[in-house]
Amino acid sequence: MKKAIILAAAALIAVACDKIENTQKEYKLEAKPVSLVFEATGNEPATVEITAVNVEWDTTVDETATAWLTAVKDGDSTLKVTAADNTEEAERTATLRIADKNGNAQPVSISVRQAGVTAPPSAGSITVDKSELSFGWEGGTSQTFTVTVTGEDFTWKASADITSAGWLHTETDGNTVTVTADENTSDEPRSGKINVRPSDETVESVSVAVTQEGCDRQPSLTVDKTELHFKAIDKEPQVISVQTVRIPEWNIQIGQPAETPMLNVTTDKEKGTITVEAIRNISIAPRTGTITVQTGGIVADIVINVTQDGSDSDATSTLTDDVELTAENLAVSKIAVSSDQLEEMTQTSWHLEIHDETCYRNPNTGWLTGTGTFLTLELVNARPTDYSFLPDGTYTVDGEPTTDPETGLQQYRIPAVVAGKYTRPGFYGASSFVRYEEGTETEGTGIYGGTVTVSREGDVYTLVFDLKDDAENTISGTYTGTITEYVVQ
Structure with a gap:
């Protein structure tokens, strides 16, 4: 029994001695310097010396500063602090906290301050002669304001802000900005602004406030006929x-x-x-x-x-509107007679076929096929010495033809279809126009009036069409290109 009591007393004495030793142990945590100052840009990492006695330490950065401030432990006695470049003009601050992981020593705070970037000198200024504009609900009317600029190295642009761009419109003429408001179909008034923004960011933008009344009338719709x-x-x-x-x-x-x-x-x-x-x-x-x-x-x-009204005319044309021949996909071919026939002729008659490349004459049957437009013309001229080209000039559809001074024969003439006799367009020997859809005629007409003007440079012709049907429709267009020839025996 005595032995047990003695052992217990010894244990108590050992614990007490250990506590005395711990209370006498030194814990120390210090940092030097306790404040850091950085320039706006171009900084090297700053060094903070840490004195730690019987302390295991760590550091943290304010959550609001983690995007630009970092602190990295470098061994047991050094802290490296880095600040990213500050692109804003405003100064920014943060706090680093160095703390004992076991809580035996008091934490240390290090204040950090970084300067803002120096603003570049302004290239000038913008002012306006009106600070606000007011419109009635009707809209449609215009108001103006004048922009005055100092400085010469920048331009400016006036436009409605994003919330009012749908109903406010601007036009700029020199230094004058014209503002127009659409009709306000709501009971409520509305507001917006016109921003005048310079091309140089160092120049401050200005704005003109715009208000518009709400509509106090009932919706209505009227027409004059x-x-x-x-x-x-x-x-x-x-x-x-x-x-x-x-x-x-x-x-x-x-x-x-x-x-x-x-x-x-x-x-x-x-x-x-x-x-x-x-x-x-x-x-x-x-x-x-x-x-x-x-x-x-x-x-x-x-x-x-x-x-x-219903039709009461004898017009044979089935065209419902004017026709414009486009030059992008036109082809022009000439039906020519053989050389032995030429010797017997006293005048030449060029039969031209002006057509879309997708609408053509079947070489086996002679019938038109495909989809597109097809214009056939007979251009009569006094027999020239050279049969290889079509003479320049204006060819008139059964107008008063001119007479060749040497032969006394008609020239520059296009024979017209006899009025009321046109039956089917597109055949050899008839001046006519037809529109085809997959080989089926959809509309057509004989040529009853107008002119074709011909000019030539080498093998390249320019044909200007200004033709008429018998129902007040015109067939017009211009073709520039070569003329393909094929011979009919």
């Missing part, structure tokens, strides 16, 4: 004026016979107009159509009724 009438052949378009109040968008729907369309309609919503053209009515029966102006249900639709 609800009835249109066209003749069977009527090339004069008619224009309808559209007026709206608080209607953000309007559209049209065309009602017309599907098998024989009668209207070409275009809209200009900025000007508030509908332009209507009537396609030629080749039927003796009159026809009707409609144009409906719609607002998506905001107000009631407006229906415009369109009527067109």
Whole structure:
């Protein structure tokens, strides 16, 4: 029993001695320097000397500064601190914290400050003569302000900010900026601004505030015509004026016979107009159509009724509109007679075929095939000495032909189809125009008037067509290129 008591007492004495030793142990954590200052750019890492006695230490950086400030432990007694370049003009600060991992020593704080970058000298300045503009709800009217610039090494641009670019518009003429506001279809007023931004970032931008009243009127839609009438052949378009109040968008729907369309309609919503053209009515029966102006249900639709007379002419043309021959894909060929036939002729007659490359005469059958346009012309001239070229000049469709002074024969003439006798276009010997779709004629006409002007440089011809059918339609265009020849026996 006594032995056990003695052992316990010895253990207590040992623990007490250990505690006395720990309380007497020194813990020390110091840093030098305790503040760091960096330039805006071009800094080398800074060194902080750490004194640590019986301490295992570590360091942390403010969360707000981790993007530009780093601190790396270099051994047990050195800390390397690096600051990234500061591209802003404002100064920035942070705090480094050095702490004992076991908590025996007091932590140490190191303050860090970095200068801001020095702003480059300004290249000049921009001022405006108005700080704000105000518009009524109707919009459409314009207001101006003047921009004054000091300095010569920069330009500037005025534009609406992103929140108002949809309804505010600007035009710049010299130093004057013209601002236009669209109609405000809402009850609520709205605001925006026009920014005047220089090309040089050292020059400060300026802004002009813009306000617009809300609309206090009810939505409405009006047109100046609800009835249109066209003749069977009527090339004069008619224009309808559209007026709206608080209607953000309007559209049209065309009602017309599907098998024989009668209207070409275009809209200009900025000007508030509908332009209507009537396609030629080749039927003796009159026809009707409609144009409906719609607002998506905001107000009631407006229906415009369109009527067109039936045809009462003897025109044989089935063209419904003017034809413009494009030069991009035209080919021109000449049907020529054989040399022995030439010896017997007193005048030359060049039969030209002007056609799309996709519409051509089948060499085996002589019939036209393919898809595109096909114009045939007979150009008559007094017999020239050289049969190899078509003489320059203006060839008139059955006008008053000129007479060759040597032979007394007609020249510069295009024989016309006899009025009312045209039956089918596109055949050799007839001046005519036809449009084909996959080998099927869709429309055509004989040539009843007009001119073809010919000029030549070497083998390259320029042919200018200004021809007419018998229904007030024109067939026009220009071809520049060579003429392919093939011989008919």
